[in-house]
Amino acid sequence: MPPRKVLIVDDSKLLHRMFEMMLRQYPLVHAYDGKEALERLAENGDVDLVLLDMNMPRMNGLELLEAMKGDARFKGIPVILVTTEGSEEQTQRGLDAGAAAYVKKPFRNEELIAVVQRLTGPAA
Amino acid sequence: MTVRVPKQTDDQPQRRADALAELQSTLARAGELLHSLEQSARRPAPTSVNELQDRLDDVVQDRDELSRRLAEYEQQTGRLMNLYVATYQLHATLDPGEVQSTIAEIATNLLGAERFALLFWNADGTQCEIALGQGLSQDASGFYSAGKYAGGDPAVDATLTDGVLRMGPLDGSEAVAVVPLTVQGAVVGSLVILKLFEHKAMLRPEDRELLDLLAAHAASALFAARVYHQTDRKLKTLESLIQLVKRG
Numbered sequence: 225m226p227p228r229k230v231l232i233v234d235d236s237k238l239l240h241r242m243f244e245m246m247l248r249q250y251p252l253v254h255a256y257d258g259k260e261a262l263e264r265l266a267e268n269g270d271v272d273l274v275l276l277d278m279n280m281p282r283m284n285g286l287e288l289l290e291a292m293k294g295d296a297r298f299k300g301i302p303v304i305l306v307t308t309e310g311s312e313e314q315t316q317r318g319l320d321a322g323a324a325a326y327v328k329k330p331f332r333n334e335e336l337i338a339v340v341q342r343l344t345g346p347a348a
Numbered sequence: 349m350t351v352r353v354p355k356q357t358d359d360q361p362q363r364r365a366d367a368l369a370e371l372q373s374t375l376a377r378a379g380e381l382l383h384s385l386e387q388s389a390r391r392p393a394p395t396s397v398n399e400l401q402d403r404l405d406d407v408v409q410d411r412d413e414l415s416r417r418l419a420e421y422e423q424q425t426g427r428l429m430n431l432y433v434a435t436y437q438l439h440a441t442l443d444p445g446e447v448q449s450t451i452a453e454i455a456t457n458l459l460g461a462e463r464f465a466l467l468f469w470n471a472d473g474t475q476c477e478i479a480l481g482q483g484l485s486q487d488a489s490g491f492y493s494a495g496k497y498a499g500g501d502p503a504v505d506a507t508l509t510d511g512v513l514r515m516g517p518l519d520g521s522e523a524v525a526v527v528p529l530t531v532q533g534a535v536v537g538s539l540v541i542l543k544l545f546e547h548k549a550m551l552r553p554e555d556r557e558l559l560d561l562l563a564a565h566a567a568s569a570l571f572a573a574r575v576y577h578q579t580d581r582k583l584k585t586l587e588s589l590i591q592l593v594k595r596g
Binding site for chain 1: 454546
């Protein structure tokens, strides 16, 4: 099985670096806001999973999620919301918008890896 | 930037060495357990049901111990990874704005701080300025306004003076943690964490390592970036002047 490709969408360089370390066995694609993420998705037709922050400039996480669900090319890609927004209401809003899972920052690394593996299967 | 000498020195290298030693010990123990499992598998075939049951119990016990050790190892790896990434990112740039953003990202994304203030003494050491803040408009204490820390929080005042890291609950203070920012052992400011996100009830033991890291690295990274920025600006001014003279 070819390795699963993961798109990281977050405006924090620190988080991008952290995901690079945590998900070393996956090919990663990086974007720093929602609009850039849509461009990366269009360029990389083989993205299997999106890790998505909520608060970002230009286009936030929920807007990107809605745009993905409204586009036949991207609507089947599972999205994990990884965000500091921790209230039940926020969580529900993210899941209602079509997120497959919701992880609150700060997270334990093994917790995030478990969610990623649940949605992609083990890395090749 | 004014400097004040702290009473305590940081023990960051020792903590890292301890974490590494702990990790090595866990790996060694995991290796022993694997060896023991291999030996169990090589033993001669059991002659009775009781013997078979005993062996099965041993294997189950070893397996449980191995899983526990593996979970510990994963946690330690996660802690070390956080420390490595935070250090790497703090020193990855010579742009003062980016270093400040990294400090804010560590506070928010790794520590879970919803409200915090990054304080630095001004040039003559008379006032503590807020270099960066988040959620301070919702702070009711009145200590943090108009871009300055007015003084009055006993824990913050103490840390700005003695350079000691303080973690809440703190007498007479609403701060969750007060982290001294030091350059070559001298206090130049402080990171004050005033409130954590609701889903993070309290700082965990591993957060202490990140706070120590910030105390040791944040200010020196920012100091280096500021010095570089100033020097670069002067250099560009001189170059422009030289160009002007050459043209004249």
